[in-house]
Amino acid sequence: MASTTPIDTPPAPPVARKSARPRTGRAGDKIFLGLSRGSGILLLVIMASIAVFLTYRAALAVSKDEGNFFTTFDWNPAGDPPVFGIAVLLFGTIVSSIIAMAIAVPVAVGIALFISHYAPRKLAAPLAYVVDLLAAVPSIVYGIWGALFLVPYLEGLNLWLDQFFGWTYLFEKTEVGVARSLFTVGILLAIMILPIVTSVSREVFLQVPKMNEEAALALGATRWEVIRLSVLPFGRSGVISASMLGLGRALGETMAVATVLSPSFVISGHLLNPGGGTFAQNIAAKFDEADELGRDALIASGLVLFILTLLVNGAARLIIARRKEYSGANA
16 A cells, blocks of 8 residues: 655745824824814814904094095094095005016026026135125114115115106106105115015026936027027916015015105105105104004004005916916916
8 A cells, every 4th residue: 555645835925915104194194184184174263353443443544534645645533523544555555566577587597597507616605695684684784774774875876866767757856855855765665675586586587497407408498599589488377476575575675765755645656756655664653752643543554554455465376277388387
């Protein structure tokens, strides 16, 4: 009888099981989701609370105003009857901000392009550091510098503009006085927002894909053509965002404007004439001495500035959203 020997069969390989997700990871995701969602809701609640507070106090002031709040050229809430309006403040805020943007944005984009694409590394790094450092200078320091240095030295520029460009009406100087005008305020605001626009634009330009630039150079494009066809289209949304950040600071700047400007409730198309006013400057100058109605009137002007800032930022968002090529995806 033949004996049979058992054949050893190899053990079956272990079945790979899907590793269960750690409970700590799920809990962390839930906590992060709750915190982020709560932060967004909290921000909306704060914005809504500010809007409700400003609207309530503004309604109290406007109801007692004997003039037209939007067209009156006077600010006398303590008078009998109380009369006040924002016409001069709205005009001064918009004009000074436009001057600042017209000066600062082209210069800032040029500086950003120089640092990111032209300057050698040994020069680009310290120059970028200096620009970032200027963005941290307090506004009161800019105001003191503007009052002690900028105002005296701009008198010669004002006379030159009046002599050669007075025919444009805007640069015609019809009143004698120091250069404490909306034009001076616009130049000071341009200097203040220049570091902000430059820093953001520089960081955006540095994010341009190097393959795009190298491909353009390989095809025989000049440095300017590379910038015009590759860098600027890619960074356009960033430049718009940087400009809106600068515009937001220009619209709400207080101490620097209050230090330089000679306030007056007169609207003049002659930008070199002293006088004018802005929302922030008027609030800072008259809040301490104002009574209850006067403070409500100042809060009403602050509500207009609040709405103006929201409209500007909303318009910038719409511009970027409607033009997909601004995102840089097609660069």
